[in-house]
Amino acid sequence: MEFKLAFAGFGVVARGLCEILTEKREMLKDRYGLEWTVVAVSDFKLGSIADPDGIDIDLLMKSVADGDRVDDLDAPEKGWDVLTMIEKTNANTLVEVTYTDVKTGEPAMSHVKAALNRGMHVVSTNKGPVIKEMIPLNELAASKGVTYGVEGVVMAGTPVLNLIDLVLAGNNITEAKGIVNGTTNYILTKMGEGMEYADALQKAQELGYAEADPTGDVEGWDALGKVVVLSNILFNADIGWGDVEREGIDKITLEDIKAAAEEGLVYKLIACTKLMPDGTVEGSVQPLKLPPSDPLSGISGATNAMTFVTDELGPVTIIGPGAGKRETGFALLIDMINICRSS
Amino acid sequence: MEFKLAFAGFGVVARGLCEILTEKREMLKDRYGLEWTVVAVSDFKLGSIADPDGIDIDLLMKSVADGDRVDDLDAPEKGWDVLTMIEKTNANTLVEVTYTDVKTGEPAMSHVKAALNRGMHVVSTNKGPVIKEMIPLNELAASKGVTYGVEGVVMAGTPVLNLIDLVLAGNNITEAKGIVNGTTNYILTKMGEGMEYADALQKAQELGYAEADPTGDVEGWDALGKVVVLSNILFNADIGWGDVEREGIDKITLEDIKAAAEEGLVYKLIACTKLMPDGTVEGSVQPLKLPPSDPLSGISGATNAMTFVTDELGPVTIIGPGAGKRETGFALLIDMINICRSS
Numbered sequence: 001m002e003f004k005l006a007f008a009g010f011g012v013v014a015r016g017l018c019e020i021l022t023e024k025r026e027m028l029k030d031r032y033g034l035e036w037t038v039v040a041v042s043d044f045k046l047g048s049i050a051d052p053d054g055i056d057i058d059l060l061m062k063s064v065a066d067g068d069r070v071d072d073l074d075a076p077e078k079g080w081d082v083l084t085m086i087e088k089t090n091a092n093t094l095v096e097v098t099y100t101d102v103k104t105g106e107p108a109m110s111h112v113k114a115a116l117n118r119g120m121h122v123v124s125t126n127k128g129p130v131i132k133e134m135i136p137l138n139e140l141a142a143s144k145g146v147t148y149g150v151e152g153v154v155m156a157g158t159p160v161l162n163l164i165d166l167v168l169a170g171n172n173i174t175e176a177k178g179i180v181n182g183t184t185n186y187i188l189t190k191m192g193e194g195m196e197y198a199d200a201l202q203k204a205q206e207l208g209y210a211e212a213d214p215t216g217d218v219e220g221w222d223a224l225g226k227v228v229v230l231s232n233i234l235f236n237a238d239i240g241w242g243d244v245e246r247e248g249i250d251k252i253t254l255e256d257i258k259a260a261a262e263e264g265l266v267y268k269l270i271a272c273t274k275l276m277p278d279g280t281v282e283g284s285v286q287p288l289k290l291p292p293s294d295p296l297s298g299i300s301g302a303t304n305a306m307t308f309v310t311d312e313l314g315p316v317t318i319i320g321p322g323a324g325k326r327e328t329g330f331a332l333l334i335d336m337i338n339i340c341r342s343s
Numbered sequence: 344m345e346f347k348l349a350f351a352g353f354g355v356v357a358r359g360l361c362e363i364l365t366e367k368r369e370m371l372k373d374r375y376g377l378e379w380t381v382v383a384v385s386d387f388k389l390g391s392i393a394d395p396d397g398i399d400i401d402l403l404m405k406s407v408a409d410g411d412r413v414d415d416l417d418a419p420e421k422g423w424d425v426l427t428m429i430e431k432t433n434a435n436t437l438v439e440v441t442y443t444d445v446k447t448g449e450p451a452m453s454h455v456k457a458a459l460n461r462g463m464h465v466v467s468t469n470k471g472p473v474i475k476e477m478i479p480l481n482e483l484a485a486s487k488g489v490t491y492g493v494e495g496v497v498m499a500g501t502p503v504l505n506l507i508d509l510v511l512a513g514n515n516i517t518e519a520k521g522i523v524n525g526t527t528n529y530i531l532t533k534m535g536e537g538m539e540y541a542d543a544l545q546k547a548q549e550l551g552y553a554e555a556d557p558t559g560d561v562e563g564w565d566a567l568g569k570v571v572v573l574s575n576i577l578f579n580a581d582i583g584w585g586d587v588e589r590e591g592i593d594k595i596t597l598e599d600i601k602a603a604a605e606e607g608l609v610y611k612l613i614a615c616t617k618l619m620p621d622g623t624v625e626g627s628v629q630p631l632k633l634p635p636s637d638p639l640s641g642i643s644g645a646t647n648a649m650t651f652v653t654d655e656l657g658p659v660t661i662i663g664p665g666a667g668k669r670e671t672g673f674a675l676l677i678d679m680i681n682i683c684r685s686s
Contacts, residue, residue, distance in 0.1 A: 020513075020655065028513070157656050159510040166509040167502040169680050170363075170371070170673065295662050298641035312363065312673040313500050317662040319638050330513065330655040337512050 001033060001343045003336060006040040006050075006091035006120075008082045008111050009098035010070060013125055013152075015061065016329025017095065022057055028333075034340045040089040042082045044098070047071030049078055052090045082107065086114045093339070095332060096124035102216075102225055103241065105132035116140045116148060123335040125152030125328055127225045131241065134232040147342070149335025154226050155180060155304045157330035158320030161233060162338070164308070171310035173234055177272040178306030179299050180226045182322040183209045183217040184249050184269045188287075189300045191257045192266060197250075209302055209323075219248035220285040223271040227283040231273040237281035244283035252287055265289035266297045295319075344376060344686045346679060349383040349393075349434035349463075351425040351454045352441035353413060356468055356495075358404065359672025360438065365400055371676075377683045383432040385425045387441070390414030392421055395433045425450065429457045436682070438675060439467035445559075445568055446584065448475035459483045459491060466678040468495030468671055470568045474584065477575040490685070492678025497569050498523060498647045500673035501663030504576060505681070507651070514653035516577055520615040521649030522642050523569045525665040526552045526560040527592045527612045531630075532643045534600045535609060540593075552645055552666075562591035563628040566614040570626040574616040580624035587626035595630055608632035609640045638662075 007014050021028070021036055028034040038055045042048035047069045049055060055075065063073055071078045077088070086094060094115035100108040105128035112129045115122050116137065129137060130150050141148040151161050155178075164173065179185050186209050190200035201218070204210040216222050224246050231237040231244075249269050260267055268290055273283045290297040295317045299305045304322030307315050321327040350357050364371070364379055371377040381398045385391035390412045392398060398418065406416055414421045420431070429437060437458035443451040448471035455472050458465050459480065472480060473493050484491040494504050498521075507516065522528050529552050533543035544561070547553040559565050567589050574580040574587075592612050603610055611633055616626045633640040638660045642648045647665030650658050664670040 024513070027515075032512070158659060162510045163506070167505045167677075169375070170367070170676050172370075292641060293643055295638070295641055298635060298638055300636055313663055313670055315663070316501060317660075319660040319662070320656050320658070327656055333513050334510075 001035070001340045003034070003036040003093050004039045004091045005036060006042075006085055006089045006094050007038065008042060008085070008094060008096045010041050010043040010046055010064065011097060011099070012325045013097045013328045013332070014095060015064065016325035017332045018057060018061055020326060020329055020333055022061070032337050032340045034336060039091050040080070040085050041070050042080055042085040043070055047078070048080045048085060049073055049075035050080060050085060050089055051075045051077070082111050083114055086111065086118060086120070091120060093121040093123065093336070096122055096126055098126065100126045100128040102128045102131060102221075105129045109133065112137060112148065113140065116144055116146060119144045119146060121146045121149070121339050123149040123332045125150075125156075125331060127153050127229065130232070131225050131228045134229065135236065135238055147335070147339050149332075149338060150229070151334045152328050152331025153229050155306065155320065155322050156324060157327040157334070158304055158318060158322065159331075159334055160306050160318060162334060163318055164234065168308060168310060168316065171312050173308050173310050175272065175274045175309035176230050176234055176306060177270055177296070179268055179296055179304055180271045180306065180322065181217055181223045181269060182302030182304060183214070184223070185299065185304075186302045187218070188249060188252070188257070188267050188269065191252070191254055192261070194254070196254050197252065218250045220246045220269065223269060223285040227271045227273050227285060231281050231283050234273065235275050235281045237273075239281060239283060244285065246284070247286040249287050260289045263289070265291060268296055268299070270296070344378070344683045346377070346379040346436050347382045347434045348379060349385075349428055349432045349437050350381065351385060351428070351437060351439045353384050353386040353389055353407065354440060354442070355668045356440045356671045356675070357438060358407065359668035360675045361400060361404055363669060363672055363676055365404070375680050375683045377679060382434050383423070383428050384413050385423050385428040386413055390421070391423045391428060392416055392418035393423060393428060393432055394418045394420070425454050426457055429454065429461060429463070434463060436464040436466065436679070439465055439469055441469065443469045443471040445471045445474060445564075448472045452476065455480060455491065456483065459487055459489060462487045462489060464489045464492070464682050466492040466675045468499075468674060470496045470572065473575070474568050474571045477572065478579065478581055490678070490682050492675075492681060493572070494677045495671050495674030496572055498649065498663065498665050499667060500670035500677070501647055501661060501665065502674075502677055503649050503661060505677060506661055507577065511651060511653060511659065514655045516651050516653050518615065518617045518652040519573050519577055519649060520613055520639070521647065522611055522639055523614045523647055523649065523665065524560055524566045524612060525645030525647060526557070527566070528642065528647075529645045530561070531592060531595070531600070531610050531612065534595070534597055535604070537597070539597050540595065561593045563589045563612065566612060566628040570614045570616050570628060574624050574626050577616065578618050578624045580616075582624060582626060587628065589627070590629040592630050603632045606632070608634060611639055611642070613639070
């Protein structure tokens, strides 16, 4: 299949994908029959260009690497905002990687809907729309015969949604629990080594793991969003922000960590969704003290991990990266490979 | 797709599969369009029956559960050995689960070849044939337009081959290393708790993890077979038994374990295959001392785990069961679901 890609947003993740696509052009064609051109880019800060015959990717990447605007390049079309781009482009696939408010889901929600309605595939790492309207968006995609791929939403490129769909097929899954926020896991790991909370947070900020306002991570909001997504994917739960119990790590002290260590236990921020016997779904984000026998207890630093409790195999755990430019860009490629396979 | 199944061997794993197929009949039909009947069974000890219209699975399972022979049941055909069954049956899929010599690959090798040559799919948990002739067997299957599914050979139902093929797609994998023998991991875990080697081995035998002759496990032969399979699948390596460095756990003493613990390290029997920069493949099985930061260090008891080193995601680890009646039977079902998906 030949992808004609339109990018909504051209930040770090978009560039990570473009790097991989460029470096692996031959391999992707040989292994999966996956070919591609970029035909449109619209970025809030960097401007927009479109060329139905394909934009020179090397020039584009060089331009943004040099700190130039996208629309410094020559192109037949310029100035389209994202919705105009979706309306006018000849792309068959939208790569939706804008900066988006996770609570309203905008502007990504409008972009995803418009693209699906035009019969375009959408691949996206944006949590917002799936937290708000995962099930309707999947239904819309199905009705148009296209795919809405969101592998990158939960654990970046660690292919947790593919694992559920492709690899654990045939199982009934009753629970998923994991470490889905690298920033808080890094902080807890450092505290386990004897560092105070404030120092560990500062270190995480210096390394670029935590943002200047760390609320989204340390109060558990990021993990909560992922619980909502997993609940909807695994259990078709149709739950939202307000339905998940949430407790962050901001109240955990070094003394708590030391006391746990004396019991042989280790604190982890665990995101969990459970299918209850009555058919309801219970989601939670909370710091839990784990014994060494739990594979999640050994996950250190910014690594992510998820345990699925299955009926045939018992617990199955996957461990991998939860962030990073290439790693998150790669999640978009996984979705593209799946589209290829089913086309 | 409707599977007409012929069983070569009707021991524990075959019955595990039949249990799952029976209990999940509706689910498999709804989710994957997978329907099935058993039309032939040939077991060296229990005799053989065949019925082109389908054998009553409940009667069959009850019969073997009661300790009766398979051929105590009424059936239009009886007395077929496996090769005769493959020649005469109306089955479209052979479930190959005989007891097989891993060094010669027989009798499974002959069964697999005969079935593929007749244009039947084969699903099998038998290591023997894949160790001996994985690549030719896959080529034979491809030439006949059928599948030779071997998900169960490496980590039973933990879907490690599916992970490589479906989930890590798009990555270049340069190394796979893991704990693929539950018996030795159980023994090392017990020694880590202070038990002597001989006592831990006896305990493993009492629990049914280790056989009366534990050589295959403790000297690393079972793990070696899995290294050969992984090398061939991951790297198309065409290596055999003699090409893999092998060291078991039988020389490890409690003193070694304690000395490692004092350094903060833990012994694990690690099966590894690596693609070297010059294109050659190096396989090994050896006890290694791992730091706590290695996810494999925390795998305790009979659990299995495998880390894949990838170019896009770095290390990705999967942890799950490596043995068990249902767990291994389930591996056969994974292969059947894949056949359904590609049919």
